[in-house]
Amino acid sequence: MYVHVPFCLKKCFYCDFYSVPYSKTKTQTYIKYLEREIQEFKKLIANRKVNTLYLGGGTPNSITEEDFQKIYQNIYDNFNLDLQEFTVEINPGAGLSPEFLKNIGVNRISIGIQSLNNKSLNSIGRVHNADDAINCLKKYSKYFDNLSCDLMLGIPYQTKGDITYFIDRVAEYIKHISVYMLEVPQNSKLKSMINSGLKVASEDELADLYIFTSNELKKYKFKQYEISNFSLPSYQSKHNLMYWSYMDYIGLGPTACSKIGNIRYANTNDFYYKKEFQELSKNEMENEFIMLSLRLSTGLNLEIFKEIFGANFLDKYSNKLKPIEQYFDVDNSFIKIKSEYLIFENSLLVELLDF
Ligand SMILES: C[S@@+](CC[C@H](N)C(=O)[O-])C[C@H]1O[C@@H](n2cnc3c(N)ncnc32)[C@H](O)[C@@H]1O
Ligand code: SF4
Numbered sequence: 001m002y003v004h005v006p007f008c009l010k011k012c013f014y015c016d017f018y019s020v021p022y023s024k025t026k027t028q029t030y031i032k033y034l035e036r037e038i039q040e041f042k043k044l045i046a047n048r049k050v051n052t053l054y055l056g057g058g059t060p061n062s063i064t065e066e067d068f069q070k071i072y073q074n075i076y077d078n079f080n081l082d083l084q085e086f087t088v089e090i091n092p093g094a095g096l097s098p099e100f101l102k103n104i105g106v107n108r109i110s111i112g113i114q115s116l117n118n119k120s121l122n123s124i125g126r127v128h129n130a131d132d133a134i135n136c137l138k139k140y141s142k143y144f145d146n147l148s149c150d151l152m153l154g155i156p157y158q159t160k161g162d163i164t165y166f167i168d169r170v171a172e173y174i175k176h177i178s179v180y181m182l183e184v185p186q187n188s189k190l191k192s193m194i195n196s197g198l199k200v201a202s203e204d205e206l207a208d209l210y211i212f213t214s215n216e217l218k219k220y221k222f223k224q225y226e227i228s229n230f231s232l233p234s235y236q237s238k239h240n241l242m243y244w245s246y247m248d249y250i251g252l253g254p255t256a257c258s259k260i261g262n263i264r265y266a267n268t269n270d271f272y273y274k275k276e277f278q279e280l281s282k283n284e285m286e287n288e289f290i291m292l293s294l295r296l297s298t299g300l301n302l303e304i305f306k307e308i309f310g311a312n313f314l315d316k317y318s319n320k321l322k323p324i325e326q327y328f329d330v331d332n333s334f335i336k337i338k339s340e341y342l343i344f345e346n347s348l349l350v351e352l353l354d355f
Contacts, residue, residue, distance in 0.1 A: 001050045001079070002239075003071065004253030005060040006030065006271065009094055013125035013189040014155075014182060018255040018269055019058040026271070027067050030253070033273070035074055037252050040275070042078045044260060045250065049082040050075075052239035056089045056110075061096035068096065072104050083107075085238040087148075092136035093127030098143035108237075109140050110148040110178070115155060116166050123156040123198065124190065134169060141173045146235060148176035153209040154201030155182055163213055171220040175235035178228050179213050181206045210343050227295050227342050244292045246285075282309070287353050294345055299329075299336025320352050 007022040007030075008015075020026065053075065060068070075081070087108040088101055101109070115121050116130040128136075141147055149170055153163070170177070182200055184191050194200060201209060214224055222230040226244060229237065242249060250258040250265075254273040258265040262280045267273040280288070286309050293300040305313045313335065314321070321328065327341045327348055337345055 001053050001075070002249065002251040002256055003034070003053070003055045003060075003075070004251065004256045004267075005055055005057040005063065005071075006254045007062045008057065008059045009062055009091070009127050010125065011189075013123075013193065014152075014184060016183075016185040016188065017058065020271060022059075022062045024064075027063050030271070031067060031070055031074075034071060034252055037267075037275070038074055038078050041250050041252070041258070045079070048080065048248075050079050051082055052085040052087075052242060053081070053083055054085075054087045054089075054239045056087075059091045059094050060088050061090045061094040063096075065096065065100050068100075069104065087237070087239055090136065090140070091127065092133040098140045102143045107144070108146040108148065109144050110150065110176075111136055111140065113137070113149045113166075113170065114152040115158065115162065116169055117157060117162045120155050120157045120162070123193075124152075137170060137173045145175070147174045148178065148231075148237070149174050150178045150180060151213070153179060153181045153213060154206045156198055156200055158201070158209075160209070160212055163209065164216055167213075167216045167220065176229070176231040176237065177217065177222060179210070179217075179230065180228055181210060207343060211340075223297075224339060224342070225297050227345060241296075244296050246289045246292055285309075290353060291349055294335075294337055294349070295342075297336065297339060297342070299334045302333050302335060317352060324348055324351050 004018070006019045007027065008019040009022055011019065011021075055071075083105065085108055086106045087110055088106050089110045089112065090096070091112050098109075111133070113133040114124070114126060116133060118129050121129055137147065137149070151163070151166055184194060184200065190198075190200075214230070217224075217230050221232060223233065224230045225236045226240070229240065231237075248260050250260070251267070254267055254271060255269050256267050262285060263277055264280055265275055265277045267275055289305065289308065290300060300313065302313050305311075314330065327337055327344070329336050329338055337348060341348070
């Protein structure tokens with residue numbers, strides 16, 4: 001289960017995720033909408049267990065403990081929770097104490113650090129600086145063993161030295177790291193800053209930074225398990241693995257999506273959101289399954305594909321695979337993109353799938 005908390009203290013210049021400025025009154029409205037949505041989903045998944053809970057955003061730690069508790073209590077009272085993982089996304093510039101989160105059962109924290117170069121952080125509109133981020137890591141590491149952080153590649157003023165420094169500083173605290181290549185949304189403040197001359201990495205430079213970063217992470221024994229995600233053994237995100245394995249999930253809050261069987265529910269992109277739904281055709285589900293599982297280092301499970309879609313993947317896609325087979329490894333039960341080409345998954349999918 002995912003809960004989108006749509007508040008931020010300030011909008012970062014590159015960010016396209018749905019959020020509004022934090023306000024106490026708006027939080028009450030949000031909680032009211034969430035309660036209504038919980039009642040709708042409660043009926044739909046009455047006999048099922050929730051194994052992972054992920055509060056993301058936005059900035060979940062921009063709201064008060066009291067409001068956070070209300071959200072958690074509502075979920076706890078209405079669903080059958082059997083939590084193996086309970087993650088909360090934290091921004092180093094916002095609040096919520098680690099003691100509080102630990103006490104309500106959170107066992108994994110994901111910290112949006114992005115960079116430890118103050119000039120870079122400032123240029124992308126982050127509310128915190130490098131010291132705030134390190135202090136946040138230190139504080140949370142006293143309470144949580146399972147810590148993750150986000151690193152962005154390709155942002156202004158970033159050098160390879162910055163990336164090495166970042167990894168060297170955070171490695172002792174974290175078990176997991178998400179590495180995101182900068183995307184510049186149209187109409188974002190960053191886009192207009194770039195138009196006025198601010199420099200960010202080109203596509204080729206981004207690919208080079210990504211390869212450099214994954215090699216740096218190897219020095220600390222971080223193993224890549226998905227295009228953007230690296231972890232120490234057994235610290236992969238159970239929640240995110242569930243998406244990539246195409247299991248059912250529900251998402252609450254504005255812009256959140258759910259998949260239950262062949263039905264996709266998508267909440268609209270506004271504060272007073274509505275739910276839209278769509279029945280997925282077999283072909284759409286097959287495409288989604290392929291797209292998601294090829295993101296993983298382990299790749300697509302051929303037996304599971306056969307079980308769900310009733311076809312042998314290698315036979316069915318043999319013509320399309322032939323010209324791009326050098327990018328894949330196949331063994332008895334899996335087909336996977338070779339690790340050095342994972343970054344090019346989208347281009348390979350264009351060759352493989354009919355969209
Ligand atoms: C939705 S944000 C939530 C984290 C938290 N709000 C924070 O920023 O500290 C999750 C992560 O997505 C990444 N992200 C957001 N927008 C991005 C963009 N335009 N390009 C690349 N990565 C992005 C950032 O690394 C961010 O930490
Ligand atoms: S704090 Fe996170 S969610 Fe909010 S604007 Fe920045 S990157 Fe986006």
